[in-house]
Amino acid sequence: MLTFYTNPQSRGRIVRWMLEEVGQPYDTVVLDYGPAMNSPDYLAINPMGKVPAVVKEGHVVTECAAICAWLAEAYPEAGLQGDDRASFLRWMFFAAGPLEAAVTNRALEVVVPPGKSGFVGYGSFERAVDTLEGALEGHDWLGGSAFSAVDLYVGAQVIWGLQFGTLPDRPAFLAWRDRLVARPAYIRATALDDALVAKA
Structure with a gap:
């Protein structure tokens, strides 16, 4: 299962769209700006204290471009890797x-x-x-x-x-x-x- 950390007023909207394109189930964790994004638990996932982040089987991916590229490779059946x-x-x-x-x-x-x-x-x-x-x-x-x-x-x-x-x-x-x-x-x-x- 994928876990998606986001805030709906952030770049997390890009990753939400990517997850919907991939079509795999995922859990969403919504974090408010401020203390929630800077809690010890979340800083262990992303020391930058920002969203989005995606976690799967202990692997953490941050930064929208990296998340999009990684999801395209992790789920090739979605056909999102491009042919060039x-x-x-x-x-x-x-x-x-x-x-x-x-x-x-x-x-x-x-x-x-x-x-x-x-x-x-x-x-x-x-x-x-x-x-x-x-x-x-x-x-x-x-x-x-x-x-x-x-x-x-x-x-x-x-x-x-x-x-x-x-x-x-x-x-x-x-x-x-x-x-x-x-x-x-x-x-x-x-x-x-x-x-x-x-x-x-």
Whole structure:
């Protein structure tokens, strides 16, 4: 049995969606921010004191990109590993590194000094966004010929970015978002987390 540690107002929503795509049973442990995430019991699972985390048979996986990739490999019958592994890994790590850093720094109004763009992994916000847009041009999916875990992980960032205005409304992003949010697993996962938010 998988145990899923989350908060419905966190990146745990990405992993919830992935678990619904995988289709295996899992237990959910909802943790509030603050003391619950910093309790000795949970810090033994994730010393960072943050969610999400997944535990299976004593194995702990944290960080959304790692969880998505691990679940795709642990349950190959779900068909989420992608048939182009080079692209799968390339865009998974691009989103976890340069893209997220670029979007976060833009949101926090962090300005890279002139001539210092080489010191940050994304160069500039515009370059990171253009790179992702280029990867989607002429392709429905990032990991090959069908939807895979990399589309879920990177796509979740795009869905949020479009919703909150941290990414521009480019046609390739909008079309990809529309394909993603129509997936039954996305709809189920969203309903489960929205119900937890309403309950709280």
